[in-house]
Amino acid sequence: SLILGIESSCDETAAALVTSDRRILAHRLAGQEAEHRPYGGVVPEIAARAHVEILPALVEDVLREADVALGEVDAIAATAGPGLIGGVMVGLVTAKGLALACGKPLIALNHLEGHALSPMLSQPSLAFPYLLLLVSGGHCQLLFVEGVGRYRRLATTIDDAAGEAFDKSAKLLGLGFPGGPAVERAAAEGDAQAVPLPRPLVGSEEPHFSFAGLKSAVLRARDSGRYGPEDIVASFQQAVVDCLVDRTRRALERSEGATALVVAGGVAANQAIRAALTDLAAVYGLPFVAPPLWLCTDNAAMIAWAGALRFEAGLTDGLDAPARARWPLDPTAEKARGAGV
Ligand code: ATP
Numbered sequence: 001s002l003i004l005g006i007e008s009s010c011d012e013t014a015a016a017l018v019t020s021d022r023r024i025l026a027h028r029l030a031g032q033e034a035e036h037r038p039y040g041g042v043v044p045e046i047a048a049r050a051h052v053e054i055l056p057a058l059v060e061d062v063l064r065e066a067d068v069a070l071g072e073v074d075a076i077a078a079t080a081g082p083g084l085i086g087g088v089m090v091g092l093v094t095a096k097g098l099a100l101a102c103g104k105p106l107i108a109l110n111h112l113e114g115h116a117l118s119p120m121l122s123q124p125s126l127a128f129p130y131l132l133l134l135v136s137g138g139h140c141q142l143l144f145v146e147g148v149g150r151y152r153r154l155a156t157t158i159d160d161a162a163g164e165a166f167d168k169s170a171k172l173l174g175l176g177f178p179g180g181p182a183v184e185r186a187a188a189e190g191d192a193q194a195v196p197l198p199r200p201l202v203g204s205e206e207p208h209f210s211f212a213g214l215k216s217a218v219l220r221a222r223d224s225g226r227y228g229p230e231d232i233v234a235s236f237q238q239a240v241v242d243c244l245v246d247r248t249r250r251a252l253e254r255s256e257g258a259t260a261l262v263v264a265g266g267v268a269a270n271q272a273i274r275a276a277l278t279d280l281a282a283v284y285g286l287p288f289v290a291p292p293l294w295l296c297t298d299n300a301a302m303i304a305w306a307g308a309l310r311f312e313a314g315l316t317d318g319l320d321a322p323a324r325a326r327w328p329l330d331p332t333a334e335k336a337r338g339a340g341v
């Protein structure tokens with residue numbers, strides 16, 4: 001099948017055409033860094049307006065580039081949440097209009113499912129079930145991925161997401177926005193042993209995460225005046241790596257039958273994290289799978305791909321599908337532990 005995918009849940013506007021046999025016929029992405037940079041973070045209203053202005057042209061671009069008519073598409077997939085609700089509505093309403101126009105089904109996708117299945121697009125040998133470390137701007141979770149639509153959440157963060165920790169630490173040190181890539185670049189110039197920082201929750205029984213204390217420690221290190229910003233971020237990045245590895249190890253011990261250790265989400269673009277997880281997987285005799293960097297951060301190819309898998313499974317949605325600001329991949333875990341954990 002051939003799926004048109006649309007992504008607009010944060011500050012990336014994107015469209016892509018992907019087939020169920022993993023061919024990416026076209027993909028386009030328009031970032032909005034320049035619009036948000038003066039504010040040091042994503043401004044929801046500005047993001048929603050930008051999606052309105054850019055998205056129609058991106059959809060036209062991918063169709064033209066792939067030389068595909070809208071009527072040749074089998075379904076239209078769009079992120080329906082979680083994310084900034086104004087932006088999500090722009091993408092979802094656009095998809096509904098296109099679906100109505102060409103008489104093809106809509107697939108209202110969970111953005112996290114897009115991240116969760118993205119490693120399969122670039123790695124054909126990856127099979128269910130796998131243990132997924134999902135590390136992004138808004139989430140930090142360990143998920144046992146059993147199949148399309150079947151996600152068991154083993155752990156989540158009790159405060160900040162991993163990407164949020166990168167972004168906040170970058171802001172504290174004046175490294176600019178977006179923070180993750182800036183931290184990674186600056187960390188390469190610093191000494192990861194220079195600043196003693198905590199490893200929140202390392203060694204604890206449940207494989208949950210916590211990053212708020214780490215961010216506060218970065219603030220204290222900065223205000224002490226004893227360390228340069230490169231040493232602080234290098235030490236910060238090492239602390240994040242240590243936390244991710246320890247928590248993932250704990251989850252691996254509970255992941256009997258997993259065929260691979262997989263990482264996805266924007267923070268999965270970080271080379272120190274990829275290297276550490278490669279070593280961890282080797283200890284357990286598992287292959288380590290990570291998407292190429294452009295597939296880690298938000299994009300529409302992962303949305304079209306997840307849409308293709310859902311379409312093949314007969315999972316389409318009505319035109320009344322709602323846009324959702326919050327939408328857990330594993331609602332039972334959310335209920336069992338209460339909001340936030
Ligand atoms: P979510 O997917 O949870 O809704 P999001 O869509 O905003 O959130 P992504 O686009 O998946 O998040 O990832 C963006 C995050 O990834 C940002 O927090 C960014 O700082 C972080 N990030 C990007 N590149 C790197 C990197 N090289 N190292 C560390 N973090 C990075």
Ligand code: MG
Nearest residue numbers: 010011012298
């Ligand atoms: Mg972004």
Ligand code: FE
Nearest residue numbers: 115136137298
């Ligand atoms: Fe994302």
